Amino acid sequence: MTPDIRVQHEAFDPGVECARLEIDNVGAVASFTGLVRGEGGLAALTLEHYPAMTEDALRRIAEDAAGRWSLAGLTVIHRVGRMTPGDRIVFVGAASRHRGDAIDAMHFVIDWLKTDAPFWKREEFADGRSSWVEAREGDITQKKRWA
Amino acid sequence: MTPDIRVQHEAFDPGVECARLEIDNVGAVASFTGLVRGEGGLAALTLEHYPAMTEDALRRIAEDAAGRWSLAGLTVIHRVGRMTPGDRIVFVGAASRHRGDAIDAMHFVIDWLKTDAPFWKREEFADGRSSWVEAREGDITQKKRWA
Amino acid sequence: MAIDLLYFAWIREAIGRDGETVDLPDGVKTVAMLIDWLAERGGGYTEAFVDRSRLRVAVDQEFAGLDASLAGVREIALFPPVTGG
Amino acid sequence: MAIDLLYFAWIREAIGRDGETVDLPDGVKTVAMLIDWLAERGGGYTEAFVDRSRLRVAVDQEFAGLDASLAGVREIALFPPVTGG
Numbered sequence: 459m460t461p462d463i464r465v466q467h468e469a470f471d472p473g474v475e476c477a478r479l480e481i482d483n484v485g486a487v488a489s490f491t492g493l494v495r496g497e498g499g500l501a502a503l504t505l506e507h508y509p510a511m512t513e514d515a516l517r518r519i520a521e522d523a524a525g526r527w528s529l530a531g532l533t534v535i536h537r538v539g540r541m542t543p544g545d546r547i548v549f550v551g552a553a554s555r556h557r558g559d560a561i562d563a564m565h566f567v568i569d570w571l572k573t574d575a576p577f578w579k580r581e582e583f584a585d586g587r588s589s590w591v592e593a594r595e596g597d598i599t600q601k602k603r604w605a
Numbered sequence: 606m607t608p609d610i611r612v613q614h615e616a617f618d619p620g621v622e623c624a625r626l627e628i629d630n631v632g633a634v635a636s637f638t639g640l641v642r643g644e645g646g647l648a649a650l651t652l653e654h655y656p657a658m659t660e661d662a663l664r665r666i667a668e669d670a671a672g673r674w675s676l677a678g679l680t681v682i683h684r685v686g687r688m689t690p691g692d693r694i695v696f697v698g699a700a701s702r703h704r705g706d707a708i709d710a711m712h713f714v715i716d717w718l719k720t721d722a723p724f725w726k727r728e729e730f731a732d733g734r735s736s737w738v739e740a741r742e743g744d745i746t747q748k749k750r751w752a
Numbered sequence: 753m754a755i756d757l758l759y760f761a762w763i764r765e766a767i768g769r770d771g772e773t774v775d776l777p778d779g780v781k782t783v784a785m786l787i788d789w790l791a792e793r794g795g796g797y798t799e800a801f802v803d804r805s806r807l808r809v810a811v812d813q814e815f816a817g818l819d820a821s822l823a824g825v826r827e828i829a830l831f832p833p834v835t836g837g
Numbered sequence: 838m839a840i841d842l843l844y845f846a847w848i849r850e851a852i853g854r855d856g857e858t859v860d861l862p863d864g865v866k867t868v869a870m871l872i873d874w875l876a877e878r879g880g881g882y883t884e885a886f887v888d889r890s891r892l893r894v895a896v897d898q899e900f901a902g903l904d905a906s907l908a909g910v911r912e913i914a915l916f917p918p919v920t921g922g
Contacts, residue, residue: 473620476638480691485642488635490708491623492922495632505921506846508914511898536921544627548922557837558747561637561712568704568922576895576914577921578846590847593918600705639837652836653761655829658813683836695837704922715837723810723829724836725761737762740833 461520496543608667643690760831766800851885
């Protein structure tokens, strides 16, 4: 099983990605889609990344998951560039014979992605302000759950 | 938030269901799709249920999840009738502002559905044998995790 | 007292029907007593209820234990542990 | 020794460029020393590195600590804690 890792400007379709994971003998597909929330007057979000490192970082997280759980397929897609409220940012999909493996692997990948993949979010607001999103302490705590 | 509960013979589309959960201010959609695995010569699976009770049982599980986590949407679809390998049996989708709520609620609903919703699976094999699926002890253990 | 019985999965197959309405004898006060009474009928009934550790119950469409009372109950469903999802 | 520096997010904005190639003075042996040396340049550099608890590092495209050695290193990236996903 080779994880399918994509870092792209283009939009993606979670339905298409989930269907692709419905491989022979897969009994369970778990997915996560992260979206831009339009709260607090947010007008746009720009995702910056470290191109030479990003795909390797995602691949490492995905391979770590593949070593911990029995998976038939694993897809990680992360958009970069400018997005607006309602746009999809990130997708993680995992397929397995059993539900526990698929759900835990998906959960693990999104938790680790939050702390171990070189992406940075800049928010632009309707009133013209803009600022870099601060890392959340809770993301570190959440990741440590998997240690 | 009123959970969307469906017990139906018809097939469903996880992509359509996930997209429906992308409501305003939703930052996270988590989904689970359970499929018929064609292992061991399995030719078909028939899902029997207790019609007068099934929807209420699913609604109770969904409302329990809605009480534990902050959710913007929750969809539970379970097919009944005869299905063949590769067919989708069950879908659970949860939408929230944050990923933890969406993923945990989805995980909770599928774990509880396995032990608290009145469905029974009968397997038919290519060689003509057929048998009722035995309940898995692990499903009880898994459910107790949420106590 | 008349009560509706529903059977699912291999309980239904062993008994050979998906339900019936029965008149409960006076002494039958709990689900366990109902099962004892049904099992005495022999044949598929005895077979269906031979292993009670594999038997589950709903009383008026709520999961219940074998010790549940039948007082005022309209519908009892008898079935194996569920296996959906 | 020449080394490529890359800056991301508000580090990049404070410094006003996304990277540069520098010749390391002999005494600069670790990432922390590199940062001290850069901060001495003043202006945006000083501002970018004023709070090192909010600084993260990758050495040749691997996350590393501020104590990482620069021996044989080709590329250092300096950035705030990541916020993707």
